[in-house]
Amino acid sequence: MRRLANSDKRIALVLSAYPTKHARIGNAVGLDTPKSLLRLLGALRAHGYDIAGEGGHTLRRSAARALYDELVEERGYDGALRRVQTMLDHKHSMTTELYLGLDVDKVARNKALRGKPMFTRRQVGTAGNVIPLTRRDGTDG
Numbered sequence: 001m002r003r004l005a006n007s008d009k010r011i012a013l014v015l016s017a018y019p020t021k022h023a024r025i026g027n028a029v030g031l032d033t034p035k036s037l038l039r040l041l042g043a044l045r046a047h048g049y050d051i052a053g054e055g056g057h058t059l060r061r062s063a064a065r066a067l068y069d070e071l072v073e074e075r076g077y078d079g080a081l082r083r084v085q086t087m088l089d090h091k092h093s094m095t096t097e098l099y100l101g102l103d104v105d106k107v108a109r110n111k112a113l114r115g116k117p118m119f120t121r122r123q124v125g126t127a128g129n130v131i132p133l134t135r136r137d138g139t140d141g
Contacts (some may be wrong), residue, residue, distance in 0.1 A: 006048035013037065034059055064088055065100050 001007060015033065037059065045051050064084050071080035087097040097103055 006044075006052045009049065011044075011049070014042065028105065054094075064096075068100055068102075 039124055041051055064087065067087065068080050068084045071083055071120070075083065081093055081102075084091050084100065088096060088099065090096045090099070097106075
């Protein structure tokens with residue numbers, strides 16, 4: 001490692017997540033972990049390490065997505081989205097969706113479901129809660 005230029009070295013910064021909740025990443029009582037991490041990244045940059053594109057914004061986005069992923073289990077999509085939207089001080093929920101990369105999830109979901117029926121023929125009418133619609137000409141619609 002000593003012979004490699006700092007710009008060619010690959011290092012990892014590992015933050016604790018104890019207790020194991022995504023919303024507690026880097027949590028340390030009495031310490032300002034995000035500020036310390038930003039100082040560390042600055043020092044690495046000053047010593048020639050290639051950390052282009054990394055920094056406070058990356059940490060903010062990563063923390064927001066981790067919090068969303070944690071909250072979606074207990075609050076559902078809308079509840080988690082609203083909570084993170086408030087934390088990020090976004091005016092519109094669509095901004096938060098794009099920021100978290102949720103549009104990618106929607107695209108994947110839509111691609112997987114596009115062109116497929118919502119219910120299979122077997123499901124229609126068997127439980128009594130799905131009513132098949134027919135067109136005026138008598139064909140299934």
